[in-house]
Amino acid sequence: MNKKFLTLGLASLVSASCFSQITPLKPNQDAIKFSKAINPENAYKHLSVLASDEYEGRETGTKGAWMAADYISNYFKSLGLKAPVNGSYFQKIDLVNVTLKESQLTVNGQPKEYQKDYLVSPSLISDKGFTFSTDEIVFIGYGIKKDSYNDFAGTDIKGKVVMMFNGGDPTLKPGTKIDRAAYRATLEARAKYFAENNVKAIILIDPAVDRITENTKQTLKKGRVMVKTNAAIEAQKQNETPRVSISVALANELFKASNTTVADLQKKITESQAPASKVLNVPFSASAAKTETPVRCENVLGYLEGSDPVLKKEVLILTGHYDHIGLETDPNAKDKVNNGADDDGSGTTGVLLMAKAFTDAKKAGKGSKRSILFMTVVGEEKGLWGSEWYSEHPVFPVENTIADLNTDMIGRTGEEYLGKPDSANYIYSVGSNMLSSDLGKLSEQVNATYTKMKLDYKYDDPKDPEQIYYRSDHYNFAKLGIPIIFYYDGMLQQDYHKPGDEVSKINFPLLSKRAKLTYFTAWELANRPKRPVVDMDGKGNPKK
Incomplete structure (x- = not known):
C-alpha cells in the first residue's frame, strides 16, 4: 500500500x-x-x-x-x-529514469560544489532545463500565509528569485500534530501565489544538504524513476519554476551581508511570531539540465x-x-x-x-x-x-x-x-x-x-x-x-x-x-x- x-x-x-x-x-x-x-x-x-x-x-x-x-x-x-x-x-x-546531466551554481561569481553546497532534483527540472541569475534574492521565511501570520506581507516577489526554509511552521508549538489537509491547502495556496506573481526561481534552505553521506550520493547518482502520465506531464508544465536546495552553510553565506544567520532568523521568527522577510543583494546564478532514460x-x-x-x-x-x-x-x-x-x-x-x-x-x-x-x-x-x-x-x-x-x-x-x-x-x-x-x-x-x-x-x-x-x-x-x-x-x-x-x-x-x-x-x-x-x-x- x-x-x-x-x-x-x-x-x-x-x-x-x-x-x-x-x-x-x-x-x-x-x-x-x-x-x-x-x-x-x-x-x-x-x-x-x-x-x-x-x-x-x-x-x-x-x-x-x-x-x-x-x-x-x-x-x-x-x-x-x-x-x-x-x-x-x-x-x-512510459517510465523513465531521470538523472542530472549537468548543473552549476555561483554566489558572487564563485562556483559552488554540487552535493556539498547545493542539490537539484532532476525530476523537478523541465525538459528544457533551466538557467537563471539575479542580483536580488527575496527571503520569505517559511513561505506561509495563515491567520495573523504572513511571510509575504510587505514583500514584492513578482518576477523575483525567492528563498525560504524547506518546511516548518513557526506558528505551531513543538510536538503539534500536523493537520494534513490544512498543510496541503497551504502548499497549494503558496504554489498558486508563486504562479500568479511569476516567481523566477525558488531557493530552498534544506539542512539535509549539509548531511549528505556517500551512500546518499550514490543513490542520487542512480537517478529517480518517474512515470509520464498525462497528469504528471501537465503538473510539470504548470510547475516549471526552477528549484534549487542549498545547505545551511551556503544560506549563512548569503545572509552574511545582513549580519544574521539561519538559526538567528528561525529563533527570531518563532519567538516574535512575526515574519522576518527581507531582500538580499547578492549575485546568484544557477543552471541545470536532465537526462531521461526509458525503463521497463x-x-x-x-x-x-x-x-x-x-x-x-x-x-x-x-x-x-x-x-x-x-x-x-x-x-x-x-x-x-x-x-x-x-x-x-x-x-x-x-x-x-x-x-x-x-x-x-x-x-x-x-x-x-x-x-x-x-x-x-x-x-x-x-x-x-x-x-x-x-x-x-x-x-x-x-x-x-x-x-x-x-x-x-x-x-x-x-x-x-x-x-x-x-x-x-x-x-x-x-x-x-x-x-x-x-x-x-x-x-x-x-x-x-x-x-x-x-x-x-x-x-x-x-x-x-x-x-x-x-x-x-x-x-x-x-x-x-x-x-x-x-x-x-x-x-x-x-x-x-x-x-x-x-x-x-x-x-x-x-x-x-x-x-x-x-x-x-x-x-x-x-x-x-x-x-x-x-x-x-x-x-x-x-x-x-
Whole structure:
C-alpha cells in the first residue's frame, strides 16, 4: 500500500457488518465448486515465489519487478487467459529514469560544489532545463500565509528569485500534530501565489544538504524513476519554476551581508511570531539540465471473455499491485530485502487464485456472463502509477467497466485485531458504498451467504487519519465513476514497509478466505442481469 495521503473527505458508514440481519443470496453451487482453487496451498505456491529474496522486493523499474511481471504473465498464459494488449499480457508504461546531466551554481561569481553546497532534483527540472541569475534574492521565511501570520506581507516577489526554509511552521508549538489537509491547502495556496506573481526561481534552505553521506550520493547518482502520465506531464508544465536546495552553510553565506544567520532568523521568527522577510543583494546564478532514460515497466493483464453475447461487452476488473519497495538502502541492514509478502504479494496472489477459479469454471462450461480483466498493476508504491496509467489508457472502454475489486494486503492480522476472538475472520471493506448502493448491498449479501466474515468499515470514516480510501489502486477507478471495493487487513505498524513483511508471517487460510470473499462478489457481479447502479456521489452520499 502506498504511504502517501492523496486527498480528503468521506461519508461515515457503519463500523461493521451484521450478516445475521441481511437477507442472504441463494448459494450458487457452481461458484462454490470452483472456489476450491482458492486455497492455502495454491496461495503459498505463488506467494513463496513472488515474495522470495530472489525477487529483491519487486521495486518498480528493477529486476525484481520484471521477474514478478514475467511470472504473472506466464501464469496467465498457462491458464489460457487472453493477452488483451495487442496480443500481449503487458501494458507498457512510459517510465523513465531521470538523472542530472549537468548543473552549476555561483554566489558572487564563485562556483559552488554540487552535493556539498547545493542539490537539484532532476525530476523537478523541465525538459528544457533551466538557467537563471539575479542580483536580488527575496527571503520569505517559511513561505506561509495563515491567520495573523504572513511571510509575504510587505514583500514584492513578482518576477523575483525567492528563498525560504524547506518546511516548518513557526506558528505551531513543538510536538503539534500536523493537520494534513490544512498543510496541503497551504502548499497549494503558496504554489498558486508563486504562479500568479511569476516567481523566477525558488531557493530552498534544506539542512539535509549539509548531511549528505556517500551512500546518499550514490543513490542520487542512480537517478529517480518517474512515470509520464498525462497528469504528471501537465503538473510539470504548470510547475516549471526552477528549484534549487542549498545547505545551511551556503544560506549563512548569503545572509552574511545582513549580519544574521539561519538559526538567528528561525529563533527570531518563532519567538516574535512575526515574519522576518527581507531582500538580499547578492549575485546568484544557477543552471541545470536532465537526462531521461526509458525503463521497463508494465501492468500485467489477463482477459477472460464473457459467455453472454450481450453482457460480455461489459468488464469487471480485479486488481492487486505486484510491486513493493525493493532493497534496503542502509548498508548495515542485516536483512536487505523488503519482501512485501503482505504488501502486496498477498493481494497479487489473490488475483492469481481468482483467475484460476474463473478459468476452471469456463473450461467446465460455467464461464461468467460478463468479461473479467485480471490486472496486477505496477508502481503503486510510487504513487498509484500503474492504475493511473490504465485510467488514462484503458484497454477496455471506461463506460463498459462495471466495477473494480481491489485486494491490497489481505494476508495478515492488523494491529486492532491482534489477540481478539475475530482476529482470523475479518476484513476491512473500503469504499463499497461510495459510488453504488447496489455494490454495498451486494457485498453484504455475498458475505452473509458464503464467507460470514466481519466486514469492518472503519476506513470509510471521514475522520480516518490514515485516509486509506485514497491510498491504493481502486481510487483511480473511483475517480472515473467506476464502483469499487477495496479489501485490506489493516496492518500499518508491524512490518509495514519493512524487511519483516515475510512469507513466514502470512496466515494462508485467512488470505484464502478473504480472496474467496472477493471471488464470490466477483461471481455475482459477472453474472447478474444488471450491473451495479452508480447512484452515489463518490463520497457515500446519494446523488442529487
